[in-house]
Amino acid sequence: MSIRAAMLALLEQGPMHGYQLRAEFEQRTGATWPLNVGQVYTTLSRLERDGLVEHVSGAGAEDAPDQNGQVMYRVTDSGRVEVSEWFTTPVPRTQPPRDELAIKLAIAVTLPGVDVAALVQQQRTATMSALQDYTRLKRTGRASRPDQPEDLAWSLVLDSLVFDAEAEIRWLDHCEARLRRAALEGQLHTPARPTRSSVATDDPEEARR
Structure with missing residues (x-):
């Protein structure tokens, strides 16, 4: 959820393509959680499916794909609502992440x-x-x-x-x-010490000792 919502929040600042979103996210978080660009575009596809972002279209300079031909995305009104809810809703602790x-x-x-x-x-x-x-x-x-x-x-x-x-x-x-x-109190297992018979060796003489 955090990556999805963060990308929507960044898109509120203006249309971007996937590489820009990754760069903006890592710039703000010090690349603490690096994003794979494939993950970014997968998330964008899901956001588009859910009606939260859309492809930029039109002939205007602001709306056109960038000079490298990257597809630009912008947030929809529904996406703005989700961003607002993200910023105004506490992060739940009822289902803590796996540690x-x-x-x-x-x-x-x-x-x-x-x-x-x-x-x-x-x-x-x-x-x-x-x-x-x-x-x-x-x-x-x-x-x-x-x-x-x-x-x-x-x-x-x-x-x-x-x-x-x-x-x-x-x-x-x-x-x-x-x-x-x-x-x-005797409630904890103690490490088992390896026996001679359980120690692998390539030396036949050592193995017989």
Whole structure:
């Protein structure tokens, strides 16, 4: 829904073709969520099917296809209504998006042989590294002193990434404490140690030891 609505909102600023829409979207979000141009045109086709955008036609300079022959699209009145509803309706939290890390941990704690503590530590290191990168970006470049609307948009996206990373680190700390307590209470599987018979080797002498 977010890509669909964002494209409609951008088209409210004037007719564009798919490559322009992709560039405008990535400019405003700092290419945090890169778009495949095929995805853009697929979304445009669906928007056209639903009566929310239409091909630009006519002989006027504003209405004609661009000089490279790209098909231009513009938002319809119905599309403007959907954009208005998007901006005035809270993002629902009743169906949260799938979180790969939460799913991974949920599965890991139910399976024998998985070193969940190591998983948490590795993820914390990776998330901390990402947090440092986001913080560095906030101090440098166009996000450090946003004097254009596009720069402010990118700065706000960076803020979101920073807050998400900080929250994930706090959650991982919480998970580590819960896992430690569960292990003490015997509620957590411990990683299975490989036996000699299960270790593959190309050395016959080693295999006999």
